[in-house]
Amino acid sequence: MKQRTFVYVACSSRRRAGTTLLARLLFDFLSIDDPTLTAFDTNVYEPTLSERLGGAAVGVDLATTIGQVTLFDRLILADQAPKVVDLWQRHFALFFSLIHEIGFVEELRRQAVELIILFLADADLASFEAIRNLRNGFPALTFVPVINEATARTAAVAGDARERLLAQFRYNIRIPALDPVLSLLIDGPGFSFSQFMRDYPGERSLSGQTTLYAWIRGIFNQFRDLHLRMTLHDLGRTLKKRPTGRAR
Amino acid sequence: MKPAVIIVGADKGGVGKTTVTRTLLDYFAAHSVLTRAFDTEAPRGTLKRFHPMTTEIVDMTAVSDQMRIIDTLNTAEVKLSVIDVRAGLLSTTLVALRDMGFLDAVKERQFTLGVFHILGASISSLDEIAETSGFVGDASYYLVKNHVNETSFFDWDPAIYKAYFKKIKDAVEVTVPKLNEMAFEQIELAGVSFSSFAANKRANNDPANYSFVLRGYVRNWLSHVFAEYDRIGLINNLVGQAIAA
Numbered sequence: 001m002k003q004r005t006f007v008y009v010a011c012s013s014r015r016r017a018g019t020t021l022l023a024r025l026l027f028d029f030l031s032i033d034d035p036t037l038t039a040f041d042t043n044v045y046e047p048t049l050s051e052r053l054g055g056a057a058v059g060v061d062l063a064t065t066i067g068q069v070t071l072f073d074r075l076i077l078a079d080q081a082p083k084v085v086d087l088w089q090r091h092f093a094l095f096f097s098l099i100h101e102i103g104f105v106e107e108l109r110r111q112a113v114e115l116i117i118l119f120l121a122d123a124d125l126a127s128f129e130a131i132r133n134l135r136n137g138f139p140a141l142t143f144v145p146v147i148n149e150a151t152a153r154t155a156a157v158a159g160d161a162r163e164r165l166l167a168q169f170r171y172n173i174r175i176p177a178l179d180p181v182l183s184l185l186i187d188g189p190g191f192s193f194s195q196f197m198r199d200y201p202g203e204r205s206l207s208g209q210t211t212l213y214a215w216i217r218g219i220f221n222q223f224r225d226l227h228l229r230m231t232l233h234d235l236g237r238t239l240k241k242r243p244t245g246r247a248r
Numbered sequence: 249m250k251p252a253v254i255i256v257g258a259d260k261g262g263v264g265k266t267t268v269t270r271t272l273l274d275y276f277a278a279h280s281v282l283t284r285a286f287d288t289e290a291p292r293g294t295l296k297r298f299h300p301m302t303t304e305i306v307d308m309t310a311v312s313d314q315m316r317i318i319d320t321l322n323t324a325e326v327k328l329s330v331i332d333v334r335a336g337l338l339s340t341t342l343v344a345l346r347d348m349g350f351l352d353a354v355k356e357r358q359f360t361l362g363v364f365h366i367l368g369a370s371i372s373s374l375d376e377i378a379e380t381s382g383f384v385g386d387a388s389y390y391l392v393k394n395h396v397n398e399t400s401f402f403d404w405d406p407a408i409y410k411a412y413f414k415k416i417k418d419a420v421e422v423t424v425p426k427l428n429e430m431a432f433e434q435i436e437l438a439g440v441s442f443s444s445f446a447a448n449k450r451a452n453n454d455p456a457n458y459s460f461v462l463r464g465y466v467r468n469w470l471s472h473v474f475a476e477y478d479r480i481g482l483i484n485n486l487v488g489q490a491i492a493a
Contacts, residue, residue, distance in 0.1 A: 065430040069461045076460045102464025 004112045004234065005078050006227070010146075011087035011095070012120035013130050018148040018175065019120055020048045021186075023086035025175075025216075026118070027053060028193035029223045036081040040071055042095075043088035054190065062091045062098065072104060078111040096134065105140050114142065114230070118173065121145045128165040144226065146173040150183070171229060173222050182212050193220075251321040252360040252487045255341065257333030259376045263368040264394040266294045268424060269332040271473045272364070273299050274443040278474065279483055282326045286317055288334040288341075295332045297439050300451070308333060308341050318350055321359060328487050338365070338376070342383035354386045361387035362486045364422070366394050381416040388486050389419045395426040420480050425472050428465040434458060435466065442470050 008030075010022040023039065027049075030037045039057035041049040044067075050057040058074075061067035075083055087095055099105060108115055117134070121127040128145070135143045145166060166172045178186070185191065185208075193216050200213050256269045269285065276283045285303040287295035290313075296303040306313035308331070317329060333341050342363075345351055354361045363384050365377065377391065435445045438458065446467040450456045477483075 065428055065461070069430070069459045072461045072464075073459050101468050102461050103467055104460075104464065107460065107464075 003080050004114045005080050005082070006230075007075050007083045007085070007113060007115045008118055009085040009087055009095070009115065010118050010120070011085075011092055012089055013092050013127070014120075014122065015089050017089070017120040017122075017151060019089070020052070020086050022118060022120060022146060022148070022175065023049050023084050024052050025193055025219055026223065027056075027084045028195075029220045030082045030084065032194050032197075034082055037083060038074065038081065039084045039086065040074075041086050042067075042071070042091055043086070049086040052191075057086070062088075062094055068098060068102075072098070072102065075115075076104065076107055076111060076113060078113050096138070099138075105138055109140060114234075116142045116144060116226075116230070118144050118146050120148055122151065128168075132168070142171070142230065143169060144171045144173055145169050146175065148175045149177045150175065170233075171226050173219070173226065175219060176215060178215055179208075179211060182208060182215070185212070250358070250360055251324075251327045251329070252362070253317075253321065254328070254330045254362040254364060254486065255333055255338070256330065256364040256366065257338030257341065258366040258368065259336055259338050259379075260368040261335030263335075263366045264396045264424070265335070265366050266298075266332055267396050268364060268366055268392055268394055269295055269330060270298050270442060271424065271470070272330055272477075273302065274441055274470065275474055275477050275482065276328065276330075276487070277441075277443065281328055281483065281487060283328045283330055284324065284326045286329065286331045288332060288337065290334075298435075298441050308337055308344070314344060314348065318345075318348065339379055339383075342380065346383060351383065351386065360486060362390065363387050364390045364392050366392045377416065377419075381419070384416075389416060390422050390480065391416075391419055392422045392424060394424045396424055396432065422476055422480060424476065425469060427469045428462065431462040431465040431469075434462050442466055446470060 008023075008026050010019045010026065012019050027037065027039045039049060039053055041047045041057040041059050042062050043049075044059055044061040047057070047059050050059055058070065060071045062071065071085070075085070105115075117138075119131045119134070121131055131143055131145055135141070147166070186193070196212065197216055197220070201209055254272065256265050256272065258265055266287075266289075273283060273285055283302055285295060285299055286306045287293045287303050288306055288308045289295070290305050290307040293303070293305040296305055304316070306316060308314065317331065321327075321329065331341075342351075350359070351361070353359050361384075363380070365380055367377075381389065431445075435442060438445060438450070438456070440449070440451050440456075444451065444453075445456075445458055446463050448456050448458055448463055
């Protein structure tokens with residue numbers, strides 16, 4: 001079976017939902033196993049991901065054809081090197097309009113490339129309605145709602161409604177709220193989640209380190225679980241397609 | 249089996265005549281309609297660069313070349329001829345066709361004629377319509393608004409345009425949408441048909457390495473152009489009898 005290339009798009013239809021944080025976490029998680037991965041920062045005006053990754057992210061302006069070529073011509077490559085896209089909220093609609101216009105999804109099917117849309121959702125109905133509509137528009141893509149519990153909007157919503165909505169998706173990711181002091185730490189210059197995990201325990205206060213370690217590990221475990229479940233799901237589909245009987 | 253001729257022209261330059269001709273050749277190829285094309289940009293030949301297998305370069309002002317086209321309509325194996333008329337020669341070409349009796353033959357239904365008149369943004373294009381319409385009484389007359397090179401038709405007064413449009417019986421309006429500029433430039437550089445570019449192929453049919461994004465733009469744009477040709481019933485109304493064999 002040909003090994004697939006995974007492309008992760010961290011996105012949200014709302015501002016300040018935490019897409020860059022999600023993209024950073026993904027990048028660091030994936031970089032542990034695969035140093036060949038590439039990240040793309042689509043916010044050319046405030047390239048936070050590029051800054052956080054020390055320039056390791058490719059900056060692309062989706063409003064220009066050059067930017068579109070830089071991004072999509074790379075994403076469609078079945079080179080088995082994972083890619084992470086931090087999708088700027090202002091280009092959220094443009095991104096989906098483009099992949100429709102240029103036939104990107106159809107080409108994904110031909111190539112062994114899996115596009116995973118990690119959608120940072122508030123747990124309100126409007127937010128889930130947006131992701132459901134997108135899923136209906138692009139049934140071949142994998143949509144993964146991501147609940148960022150650090151955002152006030154999410155925390156305010158009743159848990160039951162959120163669980164019911166989340167149950168409509170095969171996968172989901174939760175980013176627990178983090179202590180404000182530790183939030184400042186992870187937003188500090190040069191902070192790397194994967195490096196922190198490698199260096200643990202370090203020289204900072206043990207309690208803070210332990211909390212942060214558990215927080216990162218919890219999220220990384222979800223990524224690992226997501227990857228594993230998608231691989232198993234794909235394997236299951238492949239086995240189903242194979243003829244079962246022996247030729248006589 | 250009645251031969252068909254499609255003339256693509258305008259009296260103004262730079263309105264995208266050859267671009268529209270190229271889309272027509274792609275459209276007919278997509279519908280497996282054998283076509284021969286004549287490029288009147290003698291001696292250089294712009295159309296021939298993109299469709300070398302089907303295109304001949306001719307000089308429409310030379311009687312010998314007029315004979316090459318018209319006198320072979322009945323005898324040629326390929327019954328559909330597309331003529332990309334050089335800028336400024338549309339009226340001249342129609343006059344020549346009238347004078348040689350070709351327009352009368354169209355009236356007598358010996359041939360089918362379609363005229364694709366590519367309109368520019370300026371008001372002079374509207375005057376061209378009035379001038380050209382005098383020749384196309386028995387032809388299918390298509391007024392093409394070509395947005396490929398971002399023509400906005402800004403200085404047209406819609407009321408005036410409608411007044412001109414009404415004067416021409418059975419004129420059909422066709423709109424060619426804008427194509428992404430970079431995609432257009434890359435095709436120019438590659439020197440291949442729009443279809444070949446979209447299919448990621450070189451002129452010799454070998455696999456190419458064009459940008460996926462640009463190919464996507466071309467594929468999408470071409471599908472819109474083809475939908476427009478479907479809408480006007482190009483195959484059934486104009487060339488149907490030429491391919492009825």
